[in-house]
Amino acid sequence: MTLAKKVADRIRRWPKERVFSRFDFLDLGSTAAVGMALKRMEDAGKIRRVRRGYYDRPRTHPLLGTLKADHKEILAAIARRTGMRLQTAGSNAANELRLTEQVPARIVYETDAPSRKLDLGGRNPIQLKHRPLREIARASESSRFVFAGLRAIGRTHITPERVAHLAKELKPEHRRLLLRDLRYAPAWMHPHLRAIAAGEPKSRT
Known part of the structure; x- marks a missing residue:
């Protein structure tokens, strides 16, 4: 299985509102390689960048349209990355x-x-x-x-x-x-x- 497939599979298993960075995939490959995989997914519209270096999966609401990323999820991702x-x-x-x-x-x-x-x-x-x-x-x-x-x-x-x-x-x-x-x-x-x-x-x- 390619690195890109492993990254995509992991993202699919997470709750859709989860925010993540390349540092959540260090066990799969180098940060540079993971970063490239995430960039390709962003370019394909499968994930979106919510802050420099941080992503989530786009979510929509039938009345509200595209939903913003939850600030708690962004902070949790920053905390995981920085400790x-x-x-x-x-x-x-x-x-x-x-x-x-x-x-x-x-x-x-x-x-x-x-x-x-x-x-x-x-x-x-x-x-x-x-x-x-x-x-x-x-x-x-x-x-x-x-x-x-x-x-x-x-x-x-x-x-x-x-x-x-x-x-x-x-x-x-x-x-x-x-x-x-x-x-x-x-x-x-x-x-x-x-x-x-x-x-x-x-x-x-």
Whole structure:
């Protein structure tokens, strides 16, 4: 099987929204050879370039037409290529967890890499804010996401309804991880995290 066929087969097995770079194929061949294979696929319209060095498969919606690449997928591909760690910042996490209806004006991620702004084609650039590695790498990704959301809401605004909402929305495996990662959360979160993990509301403390 040729390198081009191997690259194409792998892309077909991935979810269509996945963003990738030539560094996702290092086990198949050199970056130069993979880059040439991707360029030929782009020229043939089988994949599209969403950012220099990054691609996805074109997706369309019957009403919306051609869909843009998901910024989360682009960031995930950049993280795989560079090795940087990412964590959704507090207000964004709270919104995505539906703990608040307030939509943040900016999309912000915390990272162990240097702070910078990424223009991914949206209205506003995505902000990457540096945080020490020890504050990002310890807990699991899903637990860090919950910690960030609760921290943004604030201890005095964590209601039984919000705890019950998280207990219902989180997958069982993610609730179990909350208990494993309890040591990495502030002490004031512990009663709420235990209640979320148990699947029941906890009164404000």
